[in-house]
């Protein structure tokens with residue numbers, strides 16, 4: 568068995584899993600809080616301990632492990648193993664030597680990859696994107712991440728920055744996005760953008776069950792709550808999914824015409840709504856794409872859940888060591 572470690576550095580949780588890269592399965596995984604406010608040194612110490620504990624829990628030693636891949640939420644220097652800008656972590660981690668620090672702590676080679684690209688790679692190798700030469704992936708949650716596999720290679724662009732599908736401009740007059748641009752897809756269809764529409768509907772006094780589902784505590788309105796209301800037949804809640812699905816559909820249409828993928832994989836927490844989101848998304852794509860054979864592109868829900876990132880990061884380390 569070839570075992571690698573996949574790590575996910577999240578704003579809330581750190582996860583590490585031991586991955587059998589031949590079968591594409593996570594053998595064990597463990598999660599601890601990131602406690603990101605304590606700063607990079609403390610987080611990296613916790614990450615090193617978590618990786619060692621994961622290896623030990625599989626009754627393996629360092630000599631049994633090929634390497635470590637870390638999925639990181641932000642902009643990186645892949646060659647130097649540095650974090651450059653992690654917008655969701657306090658202090659944003661400029662020039663933090665994450666790769667070399669973890670490598671010293673666990674005595675293994677370490678490779679970094681943007682977290683959405685890790686999910687893309689995992690879904691392509693072992694999940695909903697398996698078997699195609701060209702694929703696009705959108706991860707829709709607190710933000711909207713993305714990634715591309717082109718001609719059987721994870722597309723990196725400059726330093727791994729290529730594939731930010733959530734920051735394509737959908738409306739040049741649109742609202743300001745967290746990245747500084749105006750009218751990005753993320754500003755229209757991320758989890759918080761959808762929650763904002765739910766909150767607005769309740770405040771406006773529209774006829775919707777969204778407010779009642781959270782006892783009118785507006786802070787508790789999430790895409791999951793809106794999904795529950797929509798499944799109960801709430802038309803305002805359904806409309807919020809139609810709106811998000813339409814915006815994502817415009818973005819998917821842009822990718823279809825520019826990249827021509829065989830599959831588009833839609834993942835992240837918001838995608839758990841399934842057809843509520845996918846139906847308007849597919850309809851929009853059919854309305855807008857006329858210059859490529861859309862009947863040869865499948866638009867599907869991601870299939871690996873939280874394991875996609877761990878699998879993708881571990882496979883990325885294996886790929887960099889010429890093991891796959």
Ligand SMILES: [Zn+2]
Pocket residue numbers: 733734735744745746747748751753
């Ligand atoms: Zn943006």
